[in-house]
Amino acid sequence: MQELALLMESGSVDARDQEFVRLVKQAKAGDIAAFEAILRLYERRVLLTALRLLNRNLEDAKDAAQQVFLRLHRSLGQLDENRHFASWLYRITVNVCRDMTRARARRSALSLEEAGAGLVAAADDPVRSEQRRIIYAALATLPERERTAIVLRDLEGFTTSEAARIMGCSEVTVRSHISNARVKIRKFVQRRPRRPL
Amino acid sequence: MTCAKFEPLIALYVESDLAEREQRLVEAHLKTCAVCREFAADICDSQTALKELRMDFVEESALHEVRAEVLNQLSIPRKTVAWSKYAIAAMLFVGLWAGWLWRTRPAATPDLQPVAALIAPPPLAMAPPPQRPRTRVVRHRRPPAPTFQSEPLVVKMITDDPQVVIYWLVSQNGG
Numbered sequence: 001m002q003e004l005a006l007l008m009e010s011g012s013v014d015a016r017d018q019e020f021v022r023l024v025k026q027a028k029a030g031d032i033a034a035f036e037a038i039l040r041l042y043e044r045r046v047l048l049t050a051l052r053l054l055n056r057n058l059e060d061a062k063d064a065a066q067q068v069f070l071r072l073h074r075s076l077g078q079l080d081e082n083r084h085f086a087s088w089l090y091r092i093t094v095n096v097c098r099d100m101t102r103a104r105a106r107r108s109a110l111s112l113e114e115a116g117a118g119l120v121a122a123a124d125d126p127v128r129s130e131q132r133r134i135i136y137a138a139l140a141t142l143p144e145r146e147r148t149a150i151v152l153r154d155l156e157g158f159t160t161s162e163a164a165r166i167m168g169c170s171e172v173t174v175r176s177h178i179s180n181a182r183v184k185i186r187k188f189v190q191r192r193p194r195r196p197l
Numbered sequence: 198m199t200c201a202k203f204e205p206l207i208a209l210y211v212e213s214d215l216a217e218r219e220q221r222l223v224e225a226h227l228k229t230c231a232v233c234r235e236f237a238a239d240i241c242d243s244q245t246a247l248k249e250l251r252m253d254f255v256e257e258s259a260l261h262e263v264r265a266e267v268l269n270q271l272s273i274p275r276k277t278v279a280w281s282k283y284a285i286a287a288m289l290f291v292g293l294w295a296g297w298l299w300r301t302r303p304a305a306t307p308d309l310q311p312v313a314a315l316i317a318p319p320p321l322a323m324a325p326p327p328q329r330p331r332t333r334v335v336r337h338r339r340p341p342a343p344t345f346q347s348e349p350l351v352v353k354m355i356t357d358d359p360q361v362v363i364y365w366l367v368s369q370n371g372g
C-alpha cells in the first residue's frame with residue numbers, strides 16, 4: 001500500500017492510472033480490500049480538506065471524512081474510472097462539509113479561538129504558530145463559498161477552472177470568491193495584532 | 198480605472214489567476230501606482246502565510262479512526278443484507294407451504310362426516326357436469342279405462358278343443 005501511495009504521489013501516470021482503475025473495478029465488484037486501498041490513498045487529503053473547510057474542528061472533520069467515503073462507496077456504481085477521480089472526490093467532500101457547516105451554523109457559531117486544534121504544524125516554531133493561528137482565524141471569518149474557493153485554490157493547489165468544476169459554479173464566480181477571500185485575509189492579518197510571544 | 202477597482206484584480210494577479218490581457222493591464226498600473234504596489238506586496242505576504250498551511254498534517258490516529266469507522270459501517274449493512282435474504286427466503290417458503298396446505302385441505306370437517314364421505318374423492322366443484330342433449334318429456338295420458346257400471350265384464354276362454362269356448366261373466370261390482 002505504501003508503494004502504491006508513493007506511486008500515486010510521484011510515479012508514472014500510466015502505472016498510477018492503471019493501478020487505480022484496477023482498484024476501482026475491484027471495489028465496484030464488492031471487493032472491500034480494494035475499497036480500503038482507495039480509502040488509504042485519499043483519506044489524508046480528504047481529512048485535511050475537511051479540517052480546513054470546517055475551521056479545524058477535528059470531530060466534525062472526522063465525521064465529514066467518514067460521510068465522504070461512505071458516499072463514495074454508495075456511488076461506486078456510477079463512477080467512471082476514466083474520469084478525474086480526485087475532482088469527483090473533492091466535490092463530495094465540499095458538499096458534505098457545506099452541509100455540516102450549515103447544520104452547525106444553525107446549532108452554534110464556532111469562536112475564532114475555538115477554530116481548532118485538529119491540525120498539527122509541520123514546524124513547532126512559535127512565530128509561525130502564531131501566524132498559523134491568525135490565518136486560520138481569518139479563514140474562519142470568510143463566508144463558506146469564499147473559504148471553499150480559497151482552500152481549493154491556494155491550499156489544495158487546484159486551478160480556478162478545476163475549483164469551479166468541484167464547486168459546481170462558473171470560473172468567473174470562483175475567481176470572484178478567491179479575489180474577495182484574499183483581500184479579506186490580507187485585511188484581517190493587518191488588523192489583528194499578534195499576541196506577545 | 199481607479200485603484201479600488203484594481204484591488205480585486207491585484208488579488209488574482211499575485212497568483213497568476215488573471216487572463217493575459219488583464220495581467221498586462223495590472224502590470225501597467227503597478228508601474229505607475231505606489232499604493233497598489235504596496236497593496237500587492239501585502240497580498241503576497243498574506244498569501245505566503247496562507248500557503249504555510251499546506252505543510253500541516255493530520256495525526257495518524259485520526260486517519261485510523263476514520264478508516265476503522267468507515268470499514269465498520271460498510272461491514273454492518275452486508276450482515277444485515279445476508280440476514281434479510283435468509284429471512285425473506287424462509288418467509289417465502291412458509292407462505293408457499295401454507296398455501297399448498299390450504300389448497301389440499303379436505304372439503305368439510307371430518308368429525309361430522311360419515312366414513313364414506315372421508316374416502317370419497319373431493320368434489321369437482323370447478324368442472325361443470327357435461328350437458329346432456331335436451332329432450333322434451335311428453336307424458337301421454339292414458340285414456341280412461343272404460344267403466345261398466347251396469348254391464349258385466351265378459352271373459353272368453355279358449356280351450357284346446359276348438360269346439361269348446363268358455364265365456365265367463367264377471368260383475369264389476371266385485372262379483
